Amino acid sequence: MSPSTTLSRSCPAERWLEALPLGNGRIGVMAWGDPHRARFSLNDSTLWSGSPQSTQRWRTSAEEATRLRERTRELFLAGEITAAQDLLEQLGTAWSQAYQPVGELVVTREGPGSSVPPAPDGDYERLLDLAQAEHVVRAPGGEHLTLVSAADEVLVHSAPCPPGTRVGLELTSPLVEEQRSEDEQGLSVVLRAPSDAPPPRHHARGELAWDEEGASRVAVVVRTRVEGERLLLACAIVTTWQGLGKQPDRPVAEALAEATEQAEGALARGEQELRRRHRETPLPGADAVGLELRGSAEAELLSTMFAYGRYLLAASSRAGLPPANLQGIWNEKVLAPWGSNYTVNINLEMNHWAAGVAHLPGAAAALEGFVGMLRESGRETARRLYGADGWTMHHNSDPWGYTDPVRGLPKFATWPMGGLWLERELDSIAAFSGEEPTEIAARRLPALREVAAFALDLLHEGPGGTLVSFPSTSPENEWITAEGETVALSESTGMDRWLLREVFESLIAKAELLGRGDDAMVRRAADALERIPGPRIGADGRLLEWHLDGVGEIEPTHRHVSHLGVEYPGGQHLPPEVSAAVVTSMEARGDEATGWSIAWKTSLWARLHRPDKVQDLLELFLRPAETADGERSGLYPNLFSAHPPFQIDGNIGIVAAIAECLVQSHRGEIELLPAPAPILADGTVHGLRARPGIELDLSWHDGRPTAVRLRAVGPGAVGTHRVRCGEHQLLVELPDEHPVELDASALGGNPPGPAHRSNLQGVQG
Structure with missing residues (x-):
């Protein structure tokens, strides 16, 4: 993992602003990272109060x-x-109208290993890997993994589960609960969002309303099983959303059936297959651009x-x-x-x-x-x-x-x-x-x-x-x-x-x-x-x-x-x-x-x-x-x-x-480098775009380029372009969509500094 794409914490979250976010473009999850009582704050981008007719x-x-x-x-x-x-x-x-929370999902484990005391300093770490979109907790007893899969449309959580462990599920919500069923495989819940949510300054005209008519519903289905000595959980969230600008009146039974199919289908695939599918289905553009700044902790x-x-x-x-x-x-x-x-x-x-x-x-x-x-x-x-x-x-x-x-x-x-x-x-x-x-x-x-x-x-x-x-x-x-x-x-x-x-x-x-x-x-x-x-x-x-x-x-x-x-x-x-x-x-x-x-x-x-x-x-x-x-x-x-x-x-x-x-x-x-503040003085970026559609790979030292590469990403960017850095400029021909290396020295570039030389020598060696 690169330090620039990793958030690392040495203890579980104690409040929402310490939890770390996961998302697949629709399902949002805040992972709290407690290895003994895993907690996830759940959201869905389509769950809102009201409807097009509310006001x-x-x-x-x-x-x-x-x-x-x-x-x-x-x-x-x-x-x-x-x-x-x-x-x-x-x-x-x-x-x-107002965007709504779904609720809080808590996963507990009782039995062997569940009474392990909190990890001492140095024995606990939780990580949000931005490159892989995965939340990992490393604690005594093993590794805990959480992700929100775009491939399978579910929250996936896996954790150590020694023989004899009893798994408990809790789902609480500030929304109105309309249905709930629980058994040894998991739970299914249907919740109702507010039918109208006037901002506080409008309460003279209307209060928060919970009418059955004109309200969105959300089905949350959680399924669990044990593979070897690991717990695997799949949580599906499906709303009665019908599309932008449309009444959220999809039949609740359809939403519940879809969520059940998603959760059970994901669970059947197993942890490794789910993780593989997740990594092979990144969010659009997620890995297209990367930046590494050097020189200080702030950079x-x-x-x-x-x-x-x-x-x-x-x-x-x-x-x-x-x-x-x-x-x-x-x-x-x-x-x-x-x-x-x-x-x-x-x-x-x-x-x-x-x-x-x-x-x-x-x-x-x-x-x-x-x-x-x-x-x-x-x-x-x-x-x-x-x-x-x-x-x-x-x-x-x-x-x-x-x-x-x-x-x-x-x-x-x-x-x-x-x-x-x-x-x-x-x-x-x-x-x-x-x-x-x-x-x-x-x-x-x-x-x-x-x-x-x-x-x-x-x-x-x-x-x-x-x-x-x-x-x-x-x-x-x-x-x-x-x-x-x-x-x-x-x-x-x-x-x-x-x-x-x-x-x-x-x-x-x-x-x-x-x-x-x-x-x-x-x-x-x-x-x-x-x-x-x-x-x-x-x-x-x-x-x-x-x-x-x-x-x-x-x-x-x-x-x-x-x-x-x-x-x-x-x-x-x-x-x-x-x-x-x-x-x-x-x-x-x-x-x-x-x-x-x-x-x-x-x-x-x-x-x-x-x-x-x-x-x-x-x-x-x-x-x-x-x-x-x-x-x-x-x-x-x-x-x-x-x-x-x-x-x-x-x-x-x-x-x-x-x-x-x-x-x-x-x-x-x-x-290039029109405002190289001291915190930005040394670095490398790849995949950044310039108009009219030119991909830029750039390395620089002391605010001056050391390596420059351009690539037209489409036919509209093919042709001659003026590239400038300070008082230095070049006319660059991009004849097709293949990358073109530029002469950095012609743009006032410096020779690579010590860090750059070290990296280059490592590559050559």
Whole structure:
């Protein structure tokens, strides 16, 4: 096992944030690692409260929405912004649903060996092998193995079981238990999720509901047997899920029968066969990319965090199923923080920034399927709430297709740009695929036309012949009016403008590539693009976040940096003065932030070629989250990222941030090591991707390349490419999909350092 792909602990977990995660893209398990009382916290990515119909009765009507929009615009233009915002809040009257836990499975053993005292220091170790997706406990009496098989769709656990041992099973759950049967082979349980789970702030309108109608069920079937002197357990979890956006009303008997067949079929295969099948069916892209950093314990930990983030995304996202939510697929609470659902003003997108550059095709496919479902429900929302064509969505969503604003303050709720950001994200992922540009354009053009149609209907005449978006906010942030009132409502915030411009530019470019530049929607977008201002710089040198310059700020160091998205993850070519304004904005925002915000800021500083600031942010990211004074951003004992509390976007977002320090390709060239912070000064990476689909193997020492290899992963990446490192550059021809070795010295490379020479000598010897 490589240290960079292994999490090692010297004692069992005593709480959920010490347990270690396993997943197969659907089933999620937190393994606690007690050799005497094995405990597993169970999840399934398809188990959510409610259904597509849960909150329909609360949603704002088209007639009411028209009245609210028109009056809100009148008040805003009259300078009565607080009154306009208070009125606009009524546009969101419902809520999205919450991701649910399945329960806790405990396996006990009584008899010979069960009374062995706790292992002394040095006699116990538990490991999470990220490369193999296996949890191993080594303790007196033998080895314990746990995995979640994608091949067999079950949790597998094996442990020492001397003759005479009695095995006990316990399954507890915060859900409603509807059926249970137990015998000497195992147990079968059917549980019911809540039929509606309003967030706590909505309890004036609705409490957590447990009605039988409109609720998901989950069947959990556990089977055990003894092979020689080893216990083998198979646990299957099957829900009444029928698909994204569909009622979860599959017959319970079918789900229970499928779970029984899976558990018993897996058990019949035996431990070795199950392990072999598990290893031969890795999650898509799981072993495609690897990073090893050298030079310090912190560098090695950062290598682990890179591998861990890729592992967590692969393990919590599968094509056709819900993509990774706020906690991946690992949640212990019926009402988790923020419902453990989808926050679309940053967190869902950040969860997938690494899908292209760090090649996780399963996650990319999961996001694409999810967005496809949102387009369908978002069309009705666009028509009803905005009288608009195309589709839209707002701040929160769930697998049932929720796209309305949620009931709450406009600063987070009334943000109709979610569709544009998600389509931009799918564009970005596609750019790493190696497909022919015309193939990408043909696939993406219909979706871009549709989301552009909504955007065009959101635009109003603005000052000086410009077009402005309204209603508009800068997600979750607020500003202070000249009258001293705190508000969020604006028009054409900095975030809106970069999303509008980037989506319109992508639409126009793809249409022209396909010879469809005369398409009516494309012409409308091109005309609008001429009238939508680009990034604006304020008198203080910062990039403008709001529609006015010089406004007061309620929280100058706010965690969201939405208006700076034009720099990252945006792909536009920015003039130097705009990037300088981003720097000034970042300096004013400060370093301290939530876990996911630190990941975003790291990516921004990398894009800005500032290794010194990358170092500062990575040090914050790697620190312990728990202190004597309370919690802060950082890492929990199991290396989950803290908002706080736990949110997985920090874990996954840091993968994209590290990749941005090693390779950038948004400017039409491949730039190596643009932000080699001291913690990143020495290392090797393989399989990282650059646009338009070029696989990169790179070794470096003191921030300079020592070996470089490129490979086109598809016909769209074949051809001549400019490769640059600092002031040095090469034109590289990739004639086909075979790898090409580059002359590292021509890119300013150093000869290998002592560690590199040692490795090379070992290979030659």
